[in-house]
Structures are given as C-alpha cells and as structure tokens.
Amino acid sequence: MSEDIGAGAPGSGALDHVHIVLVETTHSGNIGAVARAMKNMGLANLTLVRPQSFPDEAAYARSSGATDVLDRARVVDSLDEALAESSLVLGTSARGRKVPWPVVNPRDAAGMVTGYREQGTVALVFGRESNGLSNDELQRCHYHIHIPSNPEYSSLNLAMAVQVICYELRMHHLMGETSDVARQLLQPLMRPGDEGWDRPPASVGELEGFYDHLEQALVDVDFHSRDNPRQLMTRLRRLFQRAHPDRMEVNILRGALTAIQKTAGTAEPARKQEQD
Template sequence: MHKPALPQEGNDTFQDQIRIVLVETSHSGNIGAVARAMKNMGLGNLWLVNPTSFPDETSYARSSGASDVLDNAQVVSSLDEAITDCVLVMGTSARGRKVPWPVIAPPDAARKASEHAPAGPVALVFGRENHGLSNEELQRCHFHIHIPSNPDYSSLNLAMAVQVVCYELRMNYLRGLEGGEGSPYLKAMTAPGDAGWDVPPAPVNDVEGFFSHLEQVLVDIDFHRRENPRQLMTRLRRLFQRARLDQMEINILRGILTAVQKSSTGKAPTGNASEADEAATGQE
C-alpha cells in the first residue's frame, strides 16, 4: 500500500497549465521523486511518455506523500501525445548543438511559462536518465532550458533537474500574487518592525538608556574609564546598533546589567535600571 496523499496547496490556473513531461523514464523511483519535487513547489500536472515501469510501489514510496500527483499522472506512448495541445514547449538540455537553438536559463523559462500559460498548456520536457532528450525531441521544443551546473560535474539527477525548474516556476508565481505586490513568503523578516516580528523595535530613548546603563556597569567593574574612554563605547554602540534591538531585548540586556551591578556592588540599582529589570522578568 502506498502512502496517502498529503493535502494539495490548492488549484490555480497557472499551476494547472504547467505540464511536467518525463520521457522514457527508466527508474520508477525517479518518477516518485519528481512527483515529490513538483508537489513541494505547488505543481501537480505530470505526464509520462512511455515509462519503463509505472505505476508501482517504488514510485509511490519515493513520492513521500505526493501520491495524488502520481494518481493523476497521464501516461502516453509518445512525446507528440504529451505536447500536441501545448502553446509552448521547453526541453532541458545540457549539450551544445551544431545548429544553435534558443537557450534560456530556468528563471527565464519560468517567466515565459507564466506569460504563455493563460493561452494554454505549457510543457516542460525532461529526458531519459542516461542520455536526456534526443535531437529530434529537442527540435520539437521552442526553447532549450540549460541549468548552469558545475561544468566539471554537470550531470543532474532527473528529480534534481525538475526541482530546479519547478522552484523557479514557484518563485515566479509567488512574485505575481496579491496584485503584483508578491507573496508574503518572499518578504524578508530580519529585524524588529518587519511583518511577523513578535516585539516592536526599541525606541531611541530606550536604546540610549541601555547605553548609559552599559557604560555605568563597565565603569563599576573597572572595565571602562570615562576619563580615558578610547573607542570602547563607540564600538559597543556600533555593535548593538547593528543588531537593531527590539523592546524585549533591551529589557533583557538591562536586566543582565542590573544583575551584574548587584553582584559587583552588593546593592540593587534604583530608577530606570531596576524598572528595566522588572520589565525583563515580566516579559520572559
């Protein structure tokens, strides 16, 4: 028994129109791995041209929950059957040709697929594991897709090649969501103030209070001399400003400084320092 299918992300016209075509795949496990790669990127339209063995348990085992992609796969006897209704056909190729053919990289292939998908199916064709697509098959393609891998070790596993192309399709699709503003999945979250960060950024006044507190603690423990400051506080300021601290982080740091003061002097600080200590304890 093969694994049940995991839920699909959802149907979309663009995703439905993108057709991944595998030609004469010899190892059924690779078909399952391709199905997994496709579903990872939200695609599910798989066509198989004269596979050596399909369906079988090996292909379903390698799909790791993408069994619905395999269940819905179209099996045909020739490449012509797989692409006859397509408005654009692009085939992967790692070899140069005596007669030059239009060659594009995966990101450009994804953009062209997006441009043509509203008019009809777009086929992305991948060849046999051992020698790819034949010259005749490549001549049925409008463009050849070249993945710029390491020239000293350029051979890609079939599923790897499909994953690279499907990733670019996914990225192009996400960029076009939400009225051209792009998907939230593509927006970086690296600092306070970014969408999704859990705590607001610390205001300037609080940051300056931290720097004053830090300097006082460094003086208390004889690490810093105000009369001979050199560049210590400047460099520490640069370090913490680079971190772009949020409010909770400021409170935690103030709490640490307070603990250092208690340990070194035996006295609890008063005023803003003790208030920050309490805030840090409460937020944690």
C-alpha cells in the first residue's frame, strides 16, 4: 500500500524520517512560520536548539493551525544533542567556505534525503536569522545546501528557506509515487479532455459548425466578404483551434453569434446550436 503523502497527522507521512533543526532562533514567530511551512509540505518533526523564546503566543499565532507540529517540537541545549540520532545531516549555507565542502542545491538535496528513508534519520539544519550557521556548526554537516537565490538580493528569511527545501522534498517524493493521490496532485489540468475538466472537448463536427456559423455572422454584419476573404477565416480558425474549446464554450460562442445576427436583423442562423 502507498505511503500517506498528505500534510496530515504528525508521524504518519512518507517524510517522517526528516527532521528540521533550527539553531538559536531569535524570533519565536519564525518558529511558528516554519511549522506552517513544514505542515504544508507534509513534514512533522521539528527540533529547536536553544530558541530565545519558546513556546509562546507568537509562535502559535504564526503557525496558522500547525499547532501539532509545535506541540511535539523537541527543545534541546546543543546542536550535538539535536543531531545525535541522525545518520545524515545537511546544513543550509549562504556563503562559500575557505575549506571547500560538498554542496548541493535544494533539488538534488531532496533526492538524497527522500532516498535515505530506509537508512536512518535525516537532519536538515537551519541557522540564526542574522548570520546563519557558524563554521563549527557547518562542519558537523555531511553536505551543505545552497539555495541559488538572486546574487544581488540573496536574503531569505528563515521560514522562506525552510519552505523552499520542504517543497523540493515533497515534489521529489510525489514524483516517485505511483498512487492515485500523487497522480492527481501532479497531473496538470489545462484543457478539455484532461481529467477533472467539467465538459468534453468540442468535436471536429461541432467546431466546423461553429466556423460556418462564425463566417456567416461576420458576413451578415459586413465584417467579412466571401468574395475577398483574405486570410480572416484561416486566422480565426487557427485562433480557436489553439484555444481547444470545450462543447459548452462552443455553444456559448454560437449563442453569442445568434444574438448578433438577431440584432443585425439578418436571416435565421445557418444551423441551430446544440444544447448541452
């Protein structure tokens, strides 16, 4: 049976081996915002290393309902304690190091993390709002994650950084799922014929009827001449075929053409529009 892939109850998701670790967070509201970002993407395990203030009202207010994540958050006195049970540690870093360290982008990091489920617990470590993780803290990480933000304005607040990483984790997991739920979450809905569209696509016959009706209406209002057609109908045909209208949309368009013909006082429309 497929894993639970929703952003539901803590401890029941496919990303339950992933722990978000925040080091010395200054503003408790950021802790709440992080909890919200985590729950949005189906993560539930939060560890706080020496937060300046937690728990408090600001954290719960900013969590926007992700109170279960905050309620079970673990508060520890040191990063070593936070990482003691982890088998893989990745720390976010916004700058280069004097001694090069293995660095991955968020998408590649997500592939590493989601594939690590059977091997042990993974810790994703985020530093202080003001200056991130120290060199000593980064050296406790197997890999560094660098978010390739705009170099001219690379500042991300804590919750934004967590949201980016958690989103990539969720997307990588969903892409590897074969369940109906995952398929529905990822499947695009762009045009008639796609699963979930409310009307079937217009048939070739229905479209041809519309084009005939359109041409007649344009003739009736002296916008188009069959004796000197130029490329008007060709271009209009291209326009509507590019739009992929559904059956209801074609009926609406034909209803509008009929109203135009009646207002113009022309003869009965060439073909009675279908009713959906």
